[in-house]
Amino acid sequence: MRQRYALRVNGETRETEAEPHESLLDVLRENLRLTGSKKGCNEAECGSCTVLLNGRPVVSCLVLVPDAVGRDIVTIEALAGDGTPHPVQRQMVEQGGVQCGYCTPGMIMSAYALLQENPHPTDEEIRFAISGNICRCTGYGKIVKAVRAAAEEVGRAAS
Amino acid sequence: MATRKGLGIGSMYYGIGYGFSRADIGSAEIEMAEDGTTTVYSGACDMGQGVMTVVTQVAAEELGIEPDQIRVVAADTGSTPDAGPTSGSRATFVQGVAVQNAAQELRGQILDMASRMLECPKENLHVRRGEVCETGTDRPLVSVGKVAHQLHFHGRRAAAWGWHDNTTQDVDPETSQGDAYATYGWATQLAEVEVDTETGRIRLTKLVSATDAGKAINPVAVEGQIEGGATMGLGYALYEQHILENGVPRTASLAFYLVPTSMDVPDIECEIVEVPDPRGPFGAKGVAEPATIPTTPAILNAIYDAIGIRITETPITPERVFFAIQEARARGEFEED
Ligand code: FES
Numbered sequence: 281m282r283q284r285y286a287l288r289v290n291g292e293t294r295e296t297e298a299e300p301h302e303s304l305l306d307v308l309r310e311n312l313r314l315t316g317s318k319k320g321c322n323e324a325e326c327g328s329c330t331v332l333l334n335g336r337p338v339v340s341c342l343v344l345v346p347d348a349v350g351r352d353i354v355t356i357e358a359l360a361g362d363g364t365p366h367p368v369q370r371q372m373v374e375q376g377g378v379q380c381g382y383c384t385p386g387m388i389m390s391a392y393a394l395l396q397e398n399p400h401p402t403d404e405e406i407r408f409a410i411s412g413n414i415c416r417c418t419g420y421g422k423i424v425k426a427v428r429a430a431a432e433e434v435g436r437a438a439s
Numbered sequence: 440m441a442t443r444k445g446l447g448i449g450s451m452y453y454g455i456g457y458g459f460s461r462a463d464i465g466s467a468e469i470e471m472a473e474d475g476t477t478t479v480y481s482g483a484c485d486m487g488q489g490v491m492t493v494v495t496q497v498a499a500e501e502l503g504i505e506p507d508q509i510r511v512v513a514a515d516t517g518s519t520p521d522a523g524p525t526s527g528s529r530a531t532f533v534q535g536v537a538v539q540n541a542a543q544e545l546r547g548q549i550l551d552m553a554s555r556m557l558e559c560p561k562e563n564l565h566v567r568r569g570e571v572c573e574t575g576t577d578r579p580l581v582s583v584g585k586v587a588h589q590l591h592f593h594g595r596r597a598a599a600w601g602w603h604d605n606t607t608q609d610v611d612p613e614t615s616q617g618d619a620y621a622t623y624g625w626a627t628q629l630a631e632v633e634v635d636t637e638t639g640r641i642r643l644t645k646l647v648s649a650t651d652a653g654k655a656i657n658p659v660a661v662e663g664q665i666e667g668g669a670t671m672g673l674g675y676a677l678y679e680q681h682i683l684e685n686g687v688p689r690t691a692s693l694a695f696y697l698v699p700t701s702m703d704v705p706d707i708e709c710e711i712v713e714v715p716d717p718r719g720p721f722g723a724k725g726v727a728e729p730a731t732i733p734t735t736p737a738i739l740n741a742i743y744d745a746i747g748i749r750i751t752e753t754p755i756t757p758e759r760v761f762f763a764i765q766e767a768r769a770r771g772e773f774e775e776d
C-alpha cells in the first residue's frame with residue numbers, strides 16, 4: 281500500500297509517496313528526480329547507486345524507503361549544489377578518472393565519504409574505500425589518483 | 440604461506456578497422472558560425488572511449504582554432520551522418536580522418552575569404568590559434584571569427600562534409616593470403632604474479648604495457664584505454680566466466696560474474712609507443728582492443744614461470760591452480776619449495 285514518507289535529502293525535507301518495499305534508489309530517481317545516482321545492477325553488486333546515509337556510504341538500491349526515514353541522505357547532487365564542483369569531482373575530470381561515467385557518481389560518493397572520515401588516506405585505503413564500486417572502463421588507476429589529488433587539495437585548503 | 444613469483448610476457452598485433460573488404464566508412468559535417476564557433480556533426484558514438492574528445496581535438500588542430508571553440512554533436516541518427524559503429528578499434532582511426540577532411544575543406548573556405556579580405560594570396564596565409572596568420576612570420580592578421588562573419592555576411596559557404604573510406608581489399612579466398620586490414624596495432628605486456636601454492640590464489644602484482652598508438656592524440660585518454668583494456672584482460676585471465684547451461688545464463692549477475700575491483704588491479708605502467716601511421720588522423724591508430732589482448736597470455740605465462748605448470752583454461756581460478764598443482768604432484772612433476 282502506498283504511504284507518505286518524509287525524507288531528509290541533501291538538507292531538505294522532501295515528501296513523497298511510495299510502496300514500503302520500494303528502494304531508496306527508485307524513490308530518489310523516479311519520485312524526486314535525483315537521477316545522479318545510477319542503477320547498475322539493483323542488487324548491491326556494482327556501487328553505482330551509492331549515497332550517504334547518516335554520513336556512511338550505502339548502496340541505495342538495497343535500502344527500503346521506510347529505513348531511510350529520519351536519516352540524513354546525501355546524494356551526488358549535493359556535492360556541487362552551489363555550482364562549484366567538489367575537489368573529488370574536479371579531480372576525476374582533471375586526472376581522466378571518467379570514461380563512460382556510469383560508475384562515476386557512486387565512485388565519487390564513496391571517495392567523498394572516505395575523505396570525510398579520513399582526510400589523508402593511503403592509496404591502499406583509497407582502493408579499499410572504492411572496492412565496492414565497479415568500473416568497467418578505467419582500470420581504477422586514474423580514479424585512485426584523482427582521490428589522492430582531491431585529498432591533497434582539501435588538505436591544502438584546510439591548512 | 441608458500442608464494443612464488445613469476446614473470447610473463449604477452450605480445451600481439453591486431454587489425455584496426457573492419458578489414459576483409461567489409462564496408463568501413465566515416466563521415467562528418469562541420470559548420471562554422473558567424474563568431475567562429477564551430478560545430479562538428481559526427482556519427483561516431485562515444486561510450487567512454489573518448490572519441491568525442493578526439494574529434495574535437497582533430498577538428499581544432501586541422502582548423503587552427505582552440506578546442507573550446509568546438510562543439511560536437513555526436514551519434515544521433517536524426518542529425519549526424521553515419522560513421523559506422525564504435526568497434527574494431529576504428530573510431531579514432533576512421534572517423535578521425537573523416538573529421539579531418541571536413542575541417543580541411545572548411546579551413547580552405549576560411550583562407551579564401553581571408554585572402555579576399557586581406558588582399559593577400561591564400562598561399563601566404565595559415566590559421567593558428569584562432570587567427571589567420573602570415574605564413575613564415577606567424578604574424579596574426581585577422582581573427583577567424585571576423586572571417587567567419589564575412590563568410591556569413593556575403594552568403595558564402597562556411598560548412599563542409601568529410602568522408603573517409605577505410606575499406607580494404609579482401610584476402611585471397613583460396614590461400615587466405617593478402618593484407619586484410621588498413622593498418623595493425625601492436626602491443627606487448629609484462630605481468631608479474633604471485634601464486635600461493637597452498638591455496639592456488641593468484642595475485643597480479645604489476646603490469647607493464649607498451650602499446651602502439653601511432654600518435655596519441657589525447658595521451659590521458661590513451662592511457663585510460665590501455666589501463667581499462669588491461670583490466671579487462673586481467674578479468675578474462677583470472678575471474679570472468681560466462682556460464683551457459685542449455686542456453687540459460689548461470690552467471691546472470693555481478694555476484695557470479697566477477698569483474699575486477701580496485702583491489703584486484705595493480706599499478707599499470709603505460710608506455711605509449713608512437714610510430715605515426717600515414718593512414719590515421721595525424722598518425723593515430725586504434726588502441727582499445729590491442730590493450731586488452733596481451734594481458735591474458737602475459738598472466739598465463741607468468742603463472743607458468745612461477746609454478747612450472749601450463750594452465751590452458753581461463754579463468755584461472757584458485758581451484759584450477761590448486762588441482763593443477765595436486766595433479767602435477769601426483770605425477771611427480773611439481774618442483775617443491
Ligand atoms: S545499483 Fe545498487 S549496487 Fe548496483
Ligand code: FES
Pocket residue numbers: 377378379380381382383384414415416417418487
Ligand atoms: S567510467 Fe565506465 S564504468 Fe567507470
